[in-house]
Amino acid sequence: MGLVMPNPGTIFWMLIIFGIVLFVLTKFAWKPILTALKEREDSIATALNSAEEAKKEVAGLKADNEKIIAEARREKEAILKEAKELKDKIVAEAKEKAGEEAQKSIAQARQQIEAEKTAAINDIKKQVAELSVSIAEKVIRKELSNKAEQEKMVDGLIDDIKLN
């Protein structure tokens, strides 16, 4: 058989066989395969898309979270600051009040001391006076035990009056 001359029998069978194979494969194999491939590709594409969306969503959530956290932090700082101010105020007030109180009690104490002192001095004065009177009485009694002395005394007293 010639190598470069196509053989009619070969062409005949080849036409039939290839025609049938083409028809059968097209109808029953390639169509389902290609549809399945396409479906899978589509599903993969959608999956990727949704993954991308989810990623975006997550990123959004993250941003939100960060915002919330930042806000919370700011709030916390504000609260802390306020609390500190309040504390300072309270402390200052307390200090002031305590100082005042102390001043007050000091003043009171001083007053009391003054009063006590006055009372004590008065007491001492009284006692001294009593003491001196009793001493003077005793002295006078002793002195005036004799007549001469009495006279002398009266004289002296008269002298004093005169002098006055």
Added chain:
Amino acid sequence: MLKLTKAVIILFAVSLLGYGQLQAQHGHEEEETHATESHSEENEDHASDAHAEEGFNAGEFVIDHVSDSYDWHITDWKGTPISIPLPIVLYSKQPELHDGKAFHVFMSSKFHHGHSAYNGFRISESEEYKGKVVELDAAGHEIGTPIDISITKTIAGILASVVILLWLVFATANLAKKNKGKAPTGVQNALEPIIFFIRDEVAKPAIGEHKYEKFMPFLLTLFFFILINNFMGLIPIPPFGANVTGNIGVTMVLALFTFAITTINGNKHYWKEIYNPDVPWWLKFPIPLMPIVELSGVITKPFVLMVRLFANMMAGHLIVMVFVSLIFVFGSLFGPAVGLGASPISILFSVFILLLDVLVSFIQAYVFTLLSALYFGMATSEHH
């Protein structure tokens, strides 16, 4: 980067084509020289008749292995050929020569490897009908060929690879249905990348995003048919090893399918480009030069497809057989020792060429599919 790769592949394929044709020519020359050599030997030296019979005819050996035949020859054992007989289907216009029947179906073993006639038919050894089944008249003279639609070695090879092709593709289709929306399994894994490749690298760029789907089944069938037949041709054990894609009848039918689909799908723009292309008027009138060129292009395209695949696969088979036959050529010329000594080199070269053929198998299937897709793209493209 992809375009460059493609360009390199195509360039490589084209150079291979040139190389293949050169080799094919070379094979023919070799065959001829050997044929004449043995012939002259016989004529000049009658004393060495026995030697001439034993002598190894490399040309015949090589051509026998790459050409079509009525039985599937496996080997010769002690001078008797061992082969698988194939059905012969004939329709004769002269039923009176064959028991009054016009339609004949019988196994090729009835011919006893071409040595005897059966029912008025014989495998011819004459110059005109060499190797074909011929009709014999009452006196035993050849009077011509009947209509011959025998299941030859090539057809049997096609049937064998079609079984494999159908099994592969249907297995994939079933898996695709089963694994809907899931990851591919089994043979699906092997075929799907190729399907994706044909779709995304061949069909889509060549035909266009919107029209490619219509042509996908044909392109896929074409690619897998060529690829599987190319590979089967490289396996030297029946039912493989038939030189299917190296048979010009087979490649012709493939090219005809491409041609038919191109022609059927050709749109207005496509035909306008052929009959009334945008060239200066004097190229179309009074002599329609460009239309003639364009029209011849329409015919040339499938013709080139046919010849390219045929020549490449044929050349691959030829050169492997030539390297193998070198062992026997050396053996018969200088004695068995030299033949054995030459065998490692021959085998090394054969293996190298076979590996190259594996590459060529892929490239040729790809090129045929790509060019078909390009032609479809041309036929369906809108005005640009």
